[in-house]
Amino acid sequence: MGQGEKEEINIIESGGNYGWNILEGTSCYNAQNCEETGIIAPVFEYGHDNNDKSVTGGYVYRGALNPTLSGYYIYGDFISGRIWALDNVSGATVANELLFETGLNIASFGTDESNEIYICSFDGNIYKLVPQEENLP
Incomplete structure (x- = not known):
């Protein structure tokens, strides 16, 4: 290896x-x-399966819009555009949940004054992390 x-x-x-x-x-x-x-x-670590090849670090979620993600570390992969929520309690990983398959080249994450998370993409846009049901047509 x-x-x-x-x-x-x-x-x-x-x-x-x-x-x-x-x-x-x-x-x-x-x-x-x-x-x-x-x-x-x-x-936590992950391999380069499924075109996941470049972790983009994020933030521990402390906002109010997504209460089920409170305390989870939100991060993504620059190449695949996937965004995950990692739950790490006392050093033992208990969950890593795929949230979105965006297809974006995720360059960075940020937060606002309300601790809501934003995704910065190489397409020139900034996206707000909202509950999944708000993303449905």
Whole structure:
């Protein structure tokens, strides 16, 4: 396995060691040295199946429009345009739910003063994360 097989999500700590340049997610890719002492493992990782190839980090949802997502980490994939909600409780991943298949090249996420989440896309638009039933025709 070489670098470029997995995407990972980490909870960042100041001065933390996340395994660069010997790990890719939780997998060793540097056969010369795969010493994992002191390395902080990702809270979640995914492979490059289904055209998912470039994680775009997001935000923990704290808004009011989507109460079922409260406390979930909302993130996407730049290549596939998928958006997920990751529930991470006390370091144990309990759920990773696909929310949308947008087809967008997701460049970034942002929040407003009400903690609602916005998706920035390479199509030049900014989209607001709204409950799924509002997306129905």
